[in-house]
Structures are given as C-alpha cells and as structure tokens.
Amino acid sequence: MKKNEAPSQIMDKERSISTFISDIKSLFKAGVLIANVLPVFTGFWLALHFSNQSFMDNINLFVLTIIGSTLVMAGALVINNWYDVDIDTIMARTQKRPTVTGHFSLKIVLALGIVLSIVGFILLLFTTIEATVYAFIGWFTYVILYTMWSKRRYTLNTVIGSVSGAVTPLIGWAAIIPGIPLLPLVLFMIIFIWQMPHTFAIAIKKYDEYKAAGVAMLPVVRGLDVTKRQMVVYIACLLPLPFFLVQLGTTFIVIATILNIGWLVVAIKGLFTKDNLKWAHANFLYSVNYLTILFLLMILVTIPY
Structure with a gap:
C-alpha cells in the first residue's frame, strides 16, 4: 500500500479488480467454457488409450488441442455476447454482462471474439486438419446457425445449438486418431441428446425472461407440457448409448445406466x-x-493401474 493512498482509494481499486474479473467470467461464460473443456480432454484421453499411446509422449499435442479448442469456444461465446446484447438487456440473468453494463465496448468485444477464434484455429492447425474442421463446425453452428439465425426464430434452435457442444469430444479424438469410429460418435450423441433436456430445464426456469426477450424457446412457443414430454423422450434416448461403449467395461455401463434411469x-x-x-x-x-460424472468416469475406467 502506498503511503499517500487513502483506505477508500484502496477499496475502490479492489472493487475495480473484482468487477473486471467478474466481467471477464461473464463475457467468456466461464461455466459453459469449462464444461466444454472436459469432453475435449476425454476424447483426447480415450484416443490415446485405444491407440496405445503415452500421454507424456503427446503432451505438446495435448496443450495445443486444449488451448486451441478453448480459444475457439471462448471466441464463439464472446461473439454470442456481442450479438445478443439487445436481448441480454431484457433478461435479468444476463443484465450484468459487460456488454450490457457498458464496461466493455461492443467493438472491443467483437474484435476480441474474432481474435480468440482465429488464434484458436491457428493452434489447432498444428494438431490435425480434422480436429480443426470439427472445431470450425462447432464454431460455425454456434455463432452463425444458432446465435445469428435460429435462436430468435425457431424452437429448433436448441437442436442446432446442441451440435456445437457435441463436437467437443470429436476434436480431442481427431487430434490423435483420424476418422470417426463408433466410440467418439457415441460420445457425440450423448452430448447432443443431453443438451436438449438440459437446455429445456434452463428455459423453464427462465421462462418469463425468455418470453420477455422474444427468444423462441420451446416452453415459450409450445408450452410447458410439450416441453416436459420432450424432455422425457430425449432422456429415454440416452438409455441404450452406454451399451455401445463396451470397450469401457461393465462398471462404466452399469453406472451410466443407473445415472440414465x-x-x-x-x-x-x-x-x-x-x-x-x-x-x-x-x-x-x-x-x-450427470455429464461431469459420466465423462470423468470414462477417464477413470481407462487409467492404467
């Protein structure tokens, strides 16, 4: 502490730092970003396991894959914040985002989203072209097809948006093994299906906010009863998927089935x-x-002892 600084000045600085950190977490949607890193890592880990490769021998590739994919996802989330500033102003849960409060200018936010995306793609190009393509599919689906096209128009926006999250294990897998065998395809399907009832639950919780903002979420357009029935159907579709992952062993299948039921x-x-x-x-x-336990379990059952 400087001698000429008053306690009030110190408190103001602490508040400024705290606000900045809070703004960054909100801008990058920290929770969503972290949740998407786990499937990338799981795909990478399983590809190493089933190709009998060492993690330490591929540590550089791992760093490039994780950082590259995280930057691409962060770029997409930041651009989403930039584009959705008008509806974020209406919805209570998003009114503290820095794009709404004015703490960050929209021009800076857009530039940051573009730069993060480009740097992420460049890093992924040092892994494999296939991993980069999957990352681009996720980015394009989320930014263009979901955020800018379908989110405000169609209830199918949830289906479209689910693709962007579902490609994450494919990025990790493709960084090690080319092609899409059954195992990573099942991981894709798990996340794709999972996102439907997960997002519907959020839409029901925030029904009034989505309605006020004019976002075409299923509960707002078709009602709660239809949404509930669809949630049951989607969750039921998860039931057979663990049985396509016999390579992960009986323990995984049993625990995954219990979670599904x-x-x-x-x-x-x-x-x-x-x-x-x-x-x-x-x-x-x-x-x-559910998703956290399931993907951590995939890693745990393949750790060599």
Whole structure:
C-alpha cells in the first residue's frame, strides 16, 4: 500500500479488480467454457488409450488441442455476447454482462471474439486438419446457425445449438486418431441428446425472461407440457448409448445406466408436478452432474493401474 493512498482509494481499486474479473467470467461464460473443456480432454484421453499411446509422449499435442479448442469456444461465446446484447438487456440473468453494463465496448468485444477464434484455429492447425474442421463446425453452428439465425426464430434452435457442444469430444479424438469410429460418435450423441433436456430445464426456469426477450424457446412457443414430454423422450434416448461403449467395461455401463434411469425418473415426475420451477431446477442440477460424472468416469475406467 502506498503511503499517500487513502483506505477508500484502496477499496475502490479492489472493487475495480473484482468487477473486471467478474466481467471477464461473464463475457467468456466461464461455466459453459469449462464444461466444454472436459469432453475435449476425454476424447483426447480415450484416443490415446485405444491407440496405445503415452500421454507424456503427446503432451505438446495435448496443450495445443486444449488451448486451441478453448480459444475457439471462448471466441464463439464472446461473439454470442456481442450479438445478443439487445436481448441480454431484457433478461435479468444476463443484465450484468459487460456488454450490457457498458464496461466493455461492443467493438472491443467483437474484435476480441474474432481474435480468440482465429488464434484458436491457428493452434489447432498444428494438431490435425480434422480436429480443426470439427472445431470450425462447432464454431460455425454456434455463432452463425444458432446465435445469428435460429435462436430468435425457431424452437429448433436448441437442436442446432446442441451440435456445437457435441463436437467437443470429436476434436480431442481427431487430434490423435483420424476418422470417426463408433466410440467418439457415441460420445457425440450423448452430448447432443443431453443438451436438449438440459437446455429445456434452463428455459423453464427462465421462462418469463425468455418470453420477455422474444427468444423462441420451446416452453415459450409450445408450452410447458410439450416441453416436459420432450424432455422425457430425449432422456429415454440416452438409455441404450452406454451399451455401445463396451470397450469401457461393465462398471462404466452399469453406472451410466443407473445415472440414465435416475434422470428419467426425475423427468417423469415432472409430468405430474405443479411446482415446475423446483422440478426444472432439479433437472438442471442433475444434468450438470450427470455429464461431469459420466465423462470423468470414462477417464477413470481407462487409467492404467
């Protein structure tokens, strides 16, 4: 502390630093970004395991893959914030984003999103072309097809947006092994299907905000009953997928099946409940933990002992 600084000045600086960190986390959607890194790592890890390669022998490739894919995803999320500033102003959960508060100018945010995306793609080009292509598919789907085209127009925006998250394990896998055999394809399907009930749960929780902002989410356009039924159907579609991953062993299949049945039970209860917000929140929490446990389990069952 400088001698000529008053306590109030120090507190102001601390608040400024805290606000800046909060703004950065909000701009990059830190939770979403971190959640997308795990499937990339899982795809990379499983590719190493099934090709009998050492992690340490591929450490440089791993760093390029993780940093490159993370920057691409961060770029896409930042551009999403830039484009959605008008509806973010209306929705309570997004009103503290720096694009809304004016802490960051929109020009800087757009430039940052573009730079992050380009740097990410350049880094991925040092892995494999295939991994870069999958990253581009995810980026293009999220930024162009979801954010700029379908989000405000069609309830299918959730289906379209799900593709961007589902390609993450393919990026990690393709950095090691070319082609798409059954295993990474099943990982793609798990995340793709998972995102539907996960996103619907959020849309039910934030129904009033999405309605006020004019976002074409399924509960807003088709109602809660239709959304609940679709959630049950999508979760039921997850049931057979663990059985296509026999390479991961019986323990994985049993635990994954228990997780699927548990989520299906939670979803079915929603067909008979009147407390939609409480039920939607329970589904949201289950979905977040579900994906984390499932992908961590894939890594744990393939760790050599």
